[in-house]
Amino acid sequence: GAVVSQHPSRVICKSGTSVKIECRSLDFQATTMFWYRQFPKQSLMLMATSNEGSKATYEQGVEKDKFLINHASLTLSTLTVTSAHPEDSSFYICSARDWGQIGEAFFGQGTRLTVV
Amino acid sequence: GESVGLHLPTLSVQEGDNSIINCAYSNSASDYFIWYKQESGKGPQFIIDIRSNMDKRQGQRVTVLLNKTVKHLSLQIAATQPGDSAVYFCAETLSGGSYIPTFGRGTSLIVHP
Numbered sequence: 001g002a003v004v005s006q007h008p009s010r011v012i013c014k015s016g017t018s019v020k021i022e023c024r025s026l027d028f029q030a031t032t033m034f035w036y037r038q039f040p041k042q043s044l045m046l047m048a049t050s051n052e053g054s055k056a057t058y059e060q061g062v063e064k065d066k067f068l069i070n071h072a073s074l075t076l077s078t079l080t081v082t083s084a085h086p087e088d089s090s091f092y093i094c095s096a097r098d099w100g101q102i103g104e105a106f107f108g109q110g111t112r113l114t115v116v
Numbered sequence: 117g118e119s120v121g122l123h124l125p126t127l128s129v130q131e132g133d134n135s136i137i138n139c140a141y142s143n144s145a146s147d148y149f150i151w152y153k154q155e156s157g158k159g160p161q162f163i164i165d166i167r168s169n170m171d172k173r174q175g176q177r178v179t180v181l182l183n184k185t186v187k188h189l190s191l192q193i194a195a196t197q198p199g200d201s202a203v204y205f206c207a208e209t210l211s212g213g214s215y216i217p218t219f220g221r222g223t224s225l226i227v228h229p
Contacts, residue, residue: 006159034216041124043205044160044219093159097215104150105217107159 002028004096006108013084013115021079021111023094029074030096034105035067038091050077084115124203126224135193135227139206139220144187146208150217151180151191154203163191163204167211193225201227 003026013019023033031052036044048069050056056069066088068080077096081088091112095105129135141149147168152160166173166180166189173180179192189206203224207217 004159032215036219041224043222046216046218049216091157095159095217104162104165105215106162107152110157110159112157 002026002096002098002106004030004094004106004108006094006111008111009109010112011114013113015085015115016083018080018082019084019113021081021092021094021113023077023079023096023108025075025096025098025106028096028098030077030098031074032105033071033077033094033096035069035077035079036093036095038093038110040091044093047079081113084113086115089113089115124222124224126226128226128228129196131196131198131227131229133196135191135196135200135225137191137193137204137223137225139189139191139223141187141189141206141208141220143208143218144184146210148209148211148215149180149182149189150207150209151178151189152205152207152219153200154205154222156202160205196225196227198227198229201225 005024007022033050035047038044047062048056048058050069050071052071071077093110095107097105150165151163154160164175164180171182177194181190203222205222206220209217
């Protein structure tokens with residue numbers, strides 16, 4: 001099956017710094033990537049939909065300037081958490097959909113962000 | 117999908133039993149449904165999917181049932197094994213260019229040996 005690689009798997013950063021999370025589709029071209037946030041024992045909440053070469057579409061309540069998304073190529077999307085605060089600590093997950101594929105999107109392994 | 121709550125529903129079963137996990141979805145226009153398994157600290161893993169033109173689909177040890185009338189989806193796992201212990205999510209979406217999966221609440225499955 002298609003592979004989506006997310007990096008890093010874990011990151012600890014100081015409050016006020018920025019953290020970049022990468023999401024790569026390894027064996028397919030992903031025109032669309034999705035970024036989710038998940039709190040403990042809760043469901044995945046869609047943050048934004050990222051389309052290659054265009055601006056991301058953010059869900060209501062998600063701060064665009066706080067969570068910067070870049071989808072510069074068909075195999076890479078990045079999420080940058082800017083000026084991170086402890087409340088940004090969460091599990092962030094990306095998924096990618098194959099170009100022309102009508103089936104499901106594939107998920108990365110997730111990134112555990114801890115802001116101290 | 118269902119509203120996100122603070123606590124995941126839990127289903128506890130004995131090894132070898134059959135498990136049934138239920139999900140209610142919200143958008144009557146959704147035409148593609150997916151079940152995912154998520155183990156602790158990992159991303160969701162695809163299990164099985166079903167399109168709205170079907171009401172049942174079978175995989176290896178898993179069956180998904182779709183009832184569009186009441187907007188209900190279920191996942192049946194036969195001969196549940198300890199390795200099946202995880203959180204299971206259903207996702208609903210429109211297929212094609214409007215594909216944006218929305219996740220349901222999730223159910224924690226605990227399989228006792």
